[in-house]
Amino acid sequence: MASEGLTSTAYIKHHLTNLTFGQHADGSWGLARNAEEIKEMGFWALQLDSLGWSTFLALFFLYFFRKAATQATIGVPGGLQNFVEWIVEFVDDSVRGSFSAKNDLVAPMALTIFCWVFLMNLMDLVPVDWLPMIAQQIGHHVFGMDPHHVYFKVVATTDPNITFGMAFAVFFLMIYYSIKIKGLGGFLGELAFQPFGKWGMPVNLVLEGVSLIAKPISLSLRLFGNMYAGETIFILIAMMYGAGWGMGIFGGILQLGWAIFHILIITLQAFIFMTLTIVYMEMAHQEHH
Amino acid sequence: MNITATLIGQSISFFLFVVFTMKYVWPPIMNALNERKKKIADGLAEAEKGHHELELAEKRSAEILREGKEKSREFIDQAQKRHDEIVEEAKDNARIEGERILIAARVEIDQERQLAKDSLRAEVSALAIAGAEQILMREVDKNAHNEVLDKISASL
Numbered sequence: 001m002a003s004e005g006l007t008s009t010a011y012i013k014h015h016l017t018n019l020t021f022g023q024h025a026d027g028s029w030g031l032a033r034n035a036e037e038i039k040e041m042g043f044w045a046l047q048l049d050s051l052g053w054s055t056f057l058a059l060f061f062l063y064f065f066r067k068a069a070t071q072a073t074i075g076v077p078g079g080l081q082n083f084v085e086w087i088v089e090f091v092d093d094s095v096r097g098s099f100s101a102k103n104d105l106v107a108p109m110a111l112t113i114f115c116w117v118f119l120m121n122l123m124d125l126v127p128v129d130w131l132p133m134i135a136q137q138i139g140h141h142v143f144g145m146d147p148h149h150v151y152f153k154v155v156a157t158t159d160p161n162i163t164f165g166m167a168f169a170v171f172f173l174m175i176y177y178s179i180k181i182k183g184l185g186g187f188l189g190e191l192a193f194q195p196f197g198k199w200g201m202p203v204n205l206v207l208e209g210v211s212l213i214a215k216p217i218s219l220s221l222r223l224f225g226n227m228y229a230g231e232t233i234f235i236l237i238a239m240m241y242g243a244g245w246g247m248g249i250f251g252g253i254l255q256l257g258w259a260i261f262h263i264l265i266i267t268l269q270a271f272i273f274m275t276l277t278i279v280y281m282e283m284a285h286q287e288h289h
Numbered sequence: 290m291n292i293t294a295t296l297i298g299q300s301i302s303f304f305l306f307v308v309f310t311m312k313y314v315w316p317p318i319m320n321a322l323n324e325r326k327k328k329i330a331d332g333l334a335e336a337e338k339g340h341h342e343l344e345l346a347e348k349r350s351a352e353i354l355r356e357g358k359e360k361s362r363e364f365i366d367q368a369q370k371r372h373d374e375i376v377e378e379a380k381d382n383a384r385i386e387g388e389r390i391l392i393a394a395r396v397e398i399d400q401e402r403q404l405a406k407d408s409l410r411a412e413v414s415a416l417a418i419a420g421a422e423q424i425l426m427r428e429v430d431k432n433a434h435n436e437v438l439d440k441i442s443a444s445l
Contacts, residue, residue, distance in 0.1 A: 075333060076329055076330040076333060077326060077329060079322075082325060082326050085325075086321070086322060086325060125306070127296075127300060127302070128299065129295060129296050129299055130299070130300075130303075238298075238299055239295070240298075241293075241294045241297070241298030242293065242294055248294060248298050251298060252302040252305070253302075255298075255299065255302040255306075256302050256305050256309065259302075259306045260309060263310075
């Protein structure tokens with residue numbers, strides 16, 4: 001286990017808690033020392049680890065793609081350019097496949113979402129204790145914190161704040177383009193007069209309203225749920241190492257298998273998030289009837 | 290805070306995972322990338338080749354065109370020459386034919402003249418004899434004067 005004297009529950013809790021900055025109950029600002037303190041902070045709190053990792057990975061993605069873009073040649077591409085072209089081509093194909101309107105925003109957004117979500121998911125494959133332990137050491141020796149209170153979640157997509165943030169951005173764009181393309185009347189008309197015509201307006205409003213609200217929620221919860229569950233399973237497997245040789249070796253095999261399976265999941269989740277974003281944008285651009 | 294079996298176990302498992310990735314995940318991706326690169330390189334080389342071939346073909350077509358022009362000019366020259374020859378030949382033929390006709394006509398004329406001369410001579414000699422008969426008032430004995438008459442006739 002990560003620290004002496006920790007029970008299994010504490011270990012799991014520790015791993016599933018974010019490094020949170022906010023206002024304590026007594027009015028002072030600082031890092032939360034446990035889950036209760038995070039709760040007390042309420043809405044005005046920042047998940048420093050999620051923000052840090054997502055920002056870092058976004059910069060990582062931007063740096064390499066920008067580099068490939070500036071060095072792009074029309075001749076035979078180099079390694080990086082080839083790789084980037086490969087991904088861009090893949091995303092472009094996906095966009096062409098399901099997005100028929102003309103909007104220069106959609107393909108770059110799809111590329112960003114795919115790469116970013118993929119990179120954030122990819123952090124799930126790093127052993128669950130590596131980075132939190134390093135963070136604990138740094139927190140303890142550099143900032144003089146109690147190592148038990150240094151929380152560090154590496155996988156940003158297991159934080160609903162991150163997935164909801166992305167989903168709401170997509171949702172906002174959806175509404176924006178719906179109104180821009182169809183006009184406010186057209187957008188509201190779609191909500192009110194479908195699918196049962198104007199005499200079924202109340203039913204229509206409920207149905208369409210629910211389906212509209214469900215889009216960002218399902219988009220974010222799908223990603224969050226998958227990654228959170230995957231992360232939890234990694235943590236559960238990690239606990240087996242402390243339970244003797246037999247369990248340890250079994251745990252090792254399980255972790256290997258789960259990690260290999262997870263390669264598929266993280267890619268798939270990134271792909272689904274991207275594809276759904278494209279589909280939602282297509283719906284926003286589509287005039288019904 | 291201490292190093293525990295969890296960390297070591299995780300790390301070993303992660304190491305195995307990395308080995309797995311290196312063996313079974315990385316190569317297909319790399320293959321796909323390399324194939325893509327190769328395809329692009331081939332495509333570019335092909336395009337370059339095509340471009341080059343086009344240039345060659347253009348050159349060759351210009352050459353052929355030039356040759357064709359030359360040949361056609363040659364043909365025209367030959368035809369001109371042949372035409373001149375034919376005209377010349379026709380002229381010659383015409384001249385020869387004309388001469389032949391002329392000669393034939395002359396021969397005919399000569400013949401006609403001879404005939405006319407002969408008949409005239411006969412008539413003149415008859416006339417002369419008749420004249421002489423008138424002058425002599427008597428019959429000329431043809432048999433007695435045959436010799437003279439023939440002489441006169443021949444001199445006409």
